[in-house]
Amino acid sequence: EGEYVALVSKGFQHQFWQAVQSGAEMAAEELGVKITFEGPDNETMVDKQIDMLAAALANKPAAIGFAALDSQAAIPLLRDADEAGIPIVAFDSGVDSDIPLATAATNNVAAAALAAEKMAEFIGGKGKVAVVAHDQTSRTGIERRDGFLDKIKADYPDIEVVTVQYGAGDQLKSTELTKAILTANPDLNGIFGTNEGSAIGVVNGVSEMGKEDLVIIGYDSGKAQKDAIRSGLMAGAITQNPVGIGYETVKAAVMAARGEKIESEIDTGFYYYDADTIDDPKIAAVLYD
Amino acid sequence: MDKIVEMIGIDKGFPGVQALKDAQLELRKGEVHALMGENGAGKSTLMKVLSGIYKKDAGEILIRGKSEEPVGPREAQALGIGIIHQELSLMNDLSAAQNIFIGREPRRSLGRIDDAAMNRQAAELFAAMHLDLDPAVLVGDLTIAKQQMIEIAKALSFDSEILVMDEPTAALNDAEIADLFVIINELKAKGHGIIYISHKMDELKRIADRVTIMRDGQYVGTVEAKETPVAKIIAMMVGREVNHEPLVVPDLSEFPVALEVRGLTRGKEIRDVSFDLRKGEVLGFAGLMGAGRTEVARAIFGADPLEAGEILVAGETTRITSPYDAVKAGIGYLSEDRKRYGLAVTMDVAANTVMPNLERFTSSTGVLNEPAIDVATSDMVDKLKIRTPSIHQEVRLLSGGNQQKIVVGKWLLRDCDIFIFDEPTRGIDVGAKAEIYKLIEDLTARGKAVIMISSELPEVMRLSHRILVMCEGRVTGILPGGEETSQEDIMTLATQRETTQQNAGNMQ
Amino acid sequence: MTASVDVKKEGGFLAGLIKSGAHQKLLAFASLIMLLIGFSLGSPNFMQMSNMIAILQATSVIGVLAIGVTLIIITGGIDLSIGTMMTFCAVISGVFLTYWGLPLPIGVLAGIGAGAFCGFCSGTFVAKMKIPPFIATLGMMLILKGLSLVISGTRPIYFNDTPGFSEISRGSLIENIIPGLPIPNGVLILFLVAIGTAYVLSKTVLGRYTYALGSNEEAVRLSGVNADRWKIAIYTFAGSICGVAGVLIASRLNSAQPALGLGYELEAIAAVVIGGTSLAGGRGTILGTLIGALIMSVLTNGLRVMSVAQEWQTVATGAIIILAVYADMSRKK
Amino acid sequence: MTASVDVKKEGGFLAGLIKSGAHQKLLAFASLIMLLIGFSLGSPNFMQMSNMIAILQATSVIGVLAIGVTLIIITGGIDLSIGTMMTFCAVISGVFLTYWGLPLPIGVLAGIGAGAFCGFCSGTFVAKMKIPPFIATLGMMLILKGLSLVISGTRPIYFNDTPGFSEISRGSLIENIIPGLPIPNGVLILFLVAIGTAYVLSKTVLGRYTYALGSNEEAVRLSGVNADRWKIAIYTFAGSICGVAGVLIASRLNSAQPALGLGYELEAIAAVVIGGTSLAGGRGTILGTLIGALIMSVLTNGLRVMSVAQEWQTVATGAIIILAVYADMSRKK
Numbered sequence A: 001e002g003e004y005v006a007l008v009s010k011g012f013q014h015q016f017w018q019a020v021q022s023g024a025e026m027a028a029e030e031l032g033v034k035i036t037f038e039g040p041d042n043e044t045m046v047d048k049q050i051d052m053l054a055a056a057l058a059n060k061p062a063a064i065g066f067a068a069l070d071s072q073a074a075i076p077l078l079r080d081a082d083e084a085g086i087p088i089v090a091f092d093s094g095v096d097s098d099i100p101l102a103t104a105a106t107n108n109v110a111a112a113a114l115a116a117e118k119m120a121e122f123i124g125g126k127g128k129v130a131v132v133a134h135d136q137t138s139r140t141g142i143e144r145r146d147g148f149l150d151k152i153k154a155d156y157p158d159i160e161v162v163t164v165q166y167g168a169g170d171q172l173k174s175t176e177l178t179k180a181i182l183t184a185n186p187d188l189n190g191i192f193g194t195n196e197g198s199a200i201g202v203v204n205g206v207s208e209m210g211k212e213d214l215v216i217i218g219y220d221s222g223k224a225q226k227d228a229i230r231s232g233l234m235a236g237a238i239t240q241n242p243v244g245i246g247y248e249t250v251k252a253a254v255m256a257a258r259g260e261k262i263e264s265e266i267d268t269g270f271y272y273y274d275a276d277t278i279d280d281p282k283i284a285a286v287l288y289d
Numbered sequence B: 001m002d003k004i005v006e007m008i009g010i011d012k013g014f015p016g017v018q019a020l021k022d023a024q025l026e027l028r029k030g031e032v033h034a035l036m037g038e039n040g041a042g043k044s045t046l047m048k049v050l051s052g053i054y055k056k057d058a059g060e061i062l063i064r065g066k067s068e069e070p071v072g073p074r075e076a077q078a079l080g081i082g083i084i085h086q087e088l089s090l091m092n093d094l095s096a097a098q099n100i101f102i103g104r105e106p107r108r109s110l111g112r113i114d115d116a117a118m119n120r121q122a123a124e125l126f127a128a129m130h131l132d133l134d135p136a137v138l139v140g141d142l143t144i145a146k147q148q149m150i151e152i153a154k155a156l157s158f159d160s161e162i163l164v165m166d167e168p169t170a171a172l173n174d175a176e177i178a179d180l181f182v183i184i185n186e187l188k189a190k191g192h193g194i195i196y197i198s199h200k201m202d203e204l205k206r207i208a209d210r211v212t213i214m215r216d217g218q219y220v221g222t223v224e225a226k227e228t229p230v231a232k233i234i235a236m237m238v239g240r241e242v243n244h245e246p247l248v249v250p251d252l253s254e255f256p257v258a259l260e261v262r263g264l265t266r267g268k269e270i271r272d273v274s275f276d277l278r279k280g281e282v283l284g285f286a287g288l289m290g291a292g293r294t295e296v297a298r299a300i301f302g303a304d305p306l307e308a309g310e311i312l313v314a315g316e317t318t319r320i321t322s323p324y325d326a327v328k329a330g331i332g333y334l335s336e337d338r339k340r341y342g343l344a345v346t347m348d349v350a351a352n353t354v355m356p357n358l359e360r361f362t363s364s365t366g367v368l369n370e371p372a373i374d375v376a377t378s379d380m381v382d383k384l385k386i387r388t389p390s391i392h393q394e395v396r397l398l399s400g401g402n403q404q405k406i407v408v409g410k411w412l413l414r415d416c417d418i419f420i421f422d423e424p425t426r427g428i429d430v431g432a433k434a435e436i437y438k439l440i441e442d443l444t445a446r447g448k449a450v451i452m453i454s455s456e457l458p459e460v461m462r463l464s465h466r467i468l469v470m471c472e473g474r475v476t477g478i479l480p481g482g483e484e485t486s487q488e489d490i491m492t493l494a495t496q497r498e499t500t501q502q503n504a505g506n507m508q
Numbered sequence C, D: 001m002t003a004s005v006d007v008k009k010e011g012g013f014l015a016g017l018i019k020s021g022a023h024q025k026l027l028a029f030a031s032l033i034m035l036l037i038g039f040s041l042g043s044p045n046f047m048q049m050s051n052m053i054a055i056l057q058a059t060s061v062i063g064v065l066a067i068g069v070t071l072i073i074i075t076g077g078i079d080l081s082i083g084t085m086m087t088f089c090a091v092i093s094g095v096f097l098t099y100w101g102l103p104l105p106i107g108v109l110a111g112i113g114a115g116a117f118c119g120f121c122s123g124t125f126v127a128k129m130k131i132p133p134f135i136a137t138l139g140m141m142l143i144l145k146g147l148s149l150v151i152s153g154t155r156p157i158y159f160n161d162t163p164g165f166s167e168i169s170r171g172s173l174i175e176n177i178i179p180g181l182p183i184p185n186g187v188l189i190l191f192l193v194a195i196g197t198a199y200v201l202s203k204t205v206l207g208r209y210t211y212a213l214g215s216n217e218e219a220v221r222l223s224g225v226n227a228d229r230w231k232i233a234i235y236t237f238a239g240s241i242c243g244v245a246g247v248l249i250a251s252r253l254n255s256a257q258p259a260l261g262l263g264y265e266l267e268a269i270a271a272v273v274i275g276g277t278s279l280a281g282g283r284g285t286i287l288g289t290l291i292g293a294l295i296m297s298v299l300t301n302g303l304r305v306m307s308v309a310q311e312w313q314t315v316a317t318g319a320i321i322i323l324a325v326y327a328d329m330s331r332k333k
């Protein structure tokens, strides 16, 4: 009967968010609801996201899916929604508030920690590594960076993280930045790129500098990254389940709107994949182009 | 008589130019001291040194016998020195009153401005000058004549004991000049000293007490205005005799019509203007400021829109909606306001001179023929005696008169059939004026047609084969040129208001 | 006479808001009205009290920024640093209130003061060191962006310990007076800032020199005015207005987001130019800027409420901006 | 005579690159040299062939963009759309090459043509519709940003099926000629574009009118020149240069990234202004712009190689930009 769910995400131009959207549309299809999907240009635009949430509320949706750039900032609007009886489902990363009925998210810290383990394996537990992160202040940016750094600090005393640089997920900026890092640290053993744009930037930078013996661990997927892994330029990457996130979010939102009961923690999981496992159906299902 | 200003041995150099070498000037209380010299002689520079805008390289300035070196307009004002600059320096987005009182606004508490009081004071000032102007009008919307009057009002409002006027009348017409002279005489009476720069020789006799002549930045001499014949002063300025032979009006009845204008109309500014212009003819446009001469010229040239009217070039009805069309049709227009409409002042002499002619200096591939440009420019620079260190000097660094010469030059270079000159000799010295008159006569001798707009009646009468007189946007009459027409005839038509309109139309 | 005069120029109070271009402003206003009508027809949800308030709320921060930069633009300058300056001020308030636990008013003043100080720096670079405004403020933009991250430790600073703070923009004094009209204080502040600045522009020496400098700086100098000092004063004043914007956004987000701010300068400047202020300087009005800012936020909100696909929203915004200004132009002729 | 002349103005070939401000440019150059020296002292790794090449390559895209916008700025305009226009052109190339599988040259021409067309549109808005350049190009910026997303389906377009494509910027013809000097073609193209544009500016009618329009448009019009048509031509030319930048970045990333491009306009304009071109129009040189772009990328690269913490990198960049320009200014006096 024309139920409509509004999703306010952290972005929409990047492949990851496109994948989330496709998952959401899949669910909408199945459950016969209409959805809208919006997100700001980058993950610093906290207030832009608030305005989007406000506009979404104006349309009186049956439910709202919300990937908070900053939970605190959104609380007043979430309260308005709550009072208006509009159920809210958090996705991608949690909202520290009791208003959202459920959270469909990846545990970024754990995922980045896994990346650290793999990195350590490849470089034999000692050496120098660097991190090319996509954002210095956004929640995902911080969690992935710290997840990686803390794991290294905790378990691999012989590995030194020489620098963390931020390329805003812009392939070109990340490329230049990687090249500068390599110039400054000729003896670098590995680099971790914390999202698709950063990871591809690292691959470009490394190949332009003509370094072979360097371990690159990426994050998320996308055609370029998958190619890099197949060709061996990239050792492997962490993937979340963006399609799953979108799907579960809409599903939960609709059920909530229809007054059905839903579980509050939906861990959509993450996997490490490399040239060998990339075509394994379980993995292939969560990768996007 | 006590001297209030003494400038001795002043030197001032600019990159590539020694503007002043050992220049000197002496001003007494209650005197009007004329400062004369060719374009680029250094008059404005000397005055800018006096008013603290340029720092002199050498020499001494004594104000009321005390050696001073004013730095910046502020200190000059403190010393009682006021100056009206040759180039208008007004804030176009501010009102007349706001311009006049900038920096001296009547204030209320907390830095609030008392606009009412300011406008009142401005109104009084204007009244004293017989100037009919709304103090609240935006200066940018005024003609340069009105803007010039505002500059004068501003300078007067300081009531400085030493007042410098650098070509104040260049943009003014006779009526306004008369008003200005009344004011100057009042100042004299109050014992103020006035340094007066002008290229209009007739003004010397009318107000100047003494005249100091400069040439090439050097002091030539100081003479009594009344005793000394103008010819001698000119000789001292130019270093040679300038003699102009009387005008001979040729019989043009046989010549084909080059331009015919029928019923041009736009609002109140242009009302049913019709006239024709024959090849080889100089048609003078006379009228008071605001008569609409410039408006008509701009309209013919396609610079401003028209509501009605027809323009025939060489007998062909021609649709002119932009200057581009006009120039294609062989019409050239020299604008009256060089800074706003005439020059790209950040570009060099050559670039400006060839601006209307570029295609002539361009290969089929769009590449400029630099050598040809330089040659053509150098020729024009010599022809018009433009004083510039190089044809690649930026125009803004030239003296006012030399800038004006470039505007003339760029149209002379463009070989049009019909030239419209709007105040072509504004700020140009007598020597050069004679040159330009000759050039205009050469043009007509070569069968070109010329419309000559000038607020200097003598100039109009000196050149025109016929004189078209305008008033309030209407053509009030067309008089024959030469001896039989007197200034009075022109003025009667120029002041012929609405009432006696009908007989004006059929005089042609 | 004065009366007739006032309306013509920046005098007379309401006229002050409107200034010389009464006529023109009215036209930009027309574009705004047309947008409102268009969207109301486009979506039934658009014309709701709650959404209108959301639009005003969304305008408040950008609006205040735009008012600040209007001053700079009228002087013939430009300020690229306003976005990050706003953030910097928010961070400073955060430091005072949350890190140092000082009382609310001091924190607010600190934020505004920080803005004034930044403005003073830019002003000095431009007026005294003769650095082109574009470069000077580009430099400030980067410096302040960096400093915000350094000072905040690249972490948002939350104001939970200062409950009153979020009321600054979220609370609604108006509702207490007129129940059922929950216009947030942020909007109230926007209009107060607008009226105050319009007053300064039209009635005070500072305002007069703002226009004069933009119109012909050389002439101002030749008139013996200490142009440099006044220019610095104007930049400082504009900076303090950015400070207000900083406090507003911090209170709206109940946190100082150190990475936010970049890109706001463009939005603000766009609002100013759409409002009919010329980048050449000398002309401009606060009312115009307000309308410009409203046009922008009505546009974004309207397209969202009509659930236009986001990529098409961008296209439409661009096209409508051009059309709106063009309509203005041609109407003016 | 001409000889003595040339150096003083936009004549004489090398002089063409340098133009009127020979003196000044040399100084901006000095700032660049000082930066290079400073960083070589700061880090042993800075002064390596590989890093110098990295810097040049990092300059290529922004450099070409900056050259394009230099033209617009000299006319007294501004172009905010260059960043997204570049992306748009990249996407168009992608459509031609990958979606439609057309041969390489056609794809490249399509990208450049797309740029020319966009420039033509902006030019028409500005010259014919009299929309202020800021607004017209702001609108274009948004329209093109949206269209890139729409056309590409918000998905990067990869050029894997056109192997030659990535060679355009990554390959190195120079190395084939001078082994051991692996300067990528991207850099080569940057310099070719620079020389070509400098030639046009200094030697052709188009260039002459570019300066003239910026100096006094009204005077140009009243000289009987068809100012509007020339302005459109200039915008079109500048657009095609953006097209080249689009092809360059696409080939560098071997993909057209539809979301990329916003913010590049500011970097490019900054390079232009640092290079001594005035936003007021009428003055400016390509050499200056090149140096400005190099200063920017040396700065970013140098600070990174010295592994300065990123937030401090930003602060330093801002401060150094201001200082460099100030040094310039005071030296000029």
Ligand SMILES: Nc1ncnc2c1ncn2[C@@H]1O[C@H](COP(=O)(O)OP(=O)(O)OP(=O)(O)O)[C@@H](O)[C@H]1O
Residues within 6 Å of the ligand: B014, B015, B017, B018, B019, B037, B038, B039, B040, B041, B042, B043, B044, B045, B046, B086, B387, B388, B397, B398, B399, B400, B401, B402, B427, B429
């Ligand atoms: N700022 C400047 N830079 C370089 N040269 C200058 C500058 N100002 C004046 N000059 C040169 O100094 C000389 C004297 O200029 P000045 O303006 O004093 O002449 P003038 O006597 O006022 O001429 P005019 O009657 O045309 O106004 C001219 O050759 C001019 O080119």
Ligand SMILES: Nc1ncnc2c1ncn2[C@@H]1O[C@H](COP(=O)(O)OP(=O)(O)OP(=O)(O)O)[C@@H](O)[C@H]1O
Residues within 6 Å of the ligand: B140, B141, B142, B143, B144, B145, B173, B269, B287, B288, B289, B290, B291, B292, B293, B294, B295, B296, B336, B455
């Ligand atoms: N640029 C302008 N802006 C506004 N009004 C103008 C402008 N130029 C002329 N006018 C007005 O148009 C009318 C005709 O002015 P115009 O200059 O054509 O008279 P004119 O006979 O040429 O006198 P002048 O000796 O000043 O050239 C006057 O009322 C004048 O105030």
Ligand SMILES: [Mg+2]
Residues within 6 Å of the ligand: B043, B044, B045, B086, B166, B399, B400, B401
């Ligand atoms: Mg002079």
Ligand SMILES: [Mg+2]
Residues within 6 Å of the ligand: B293, B294, B295, B336, B422, B453
């Ligand atoms: Mg006139």
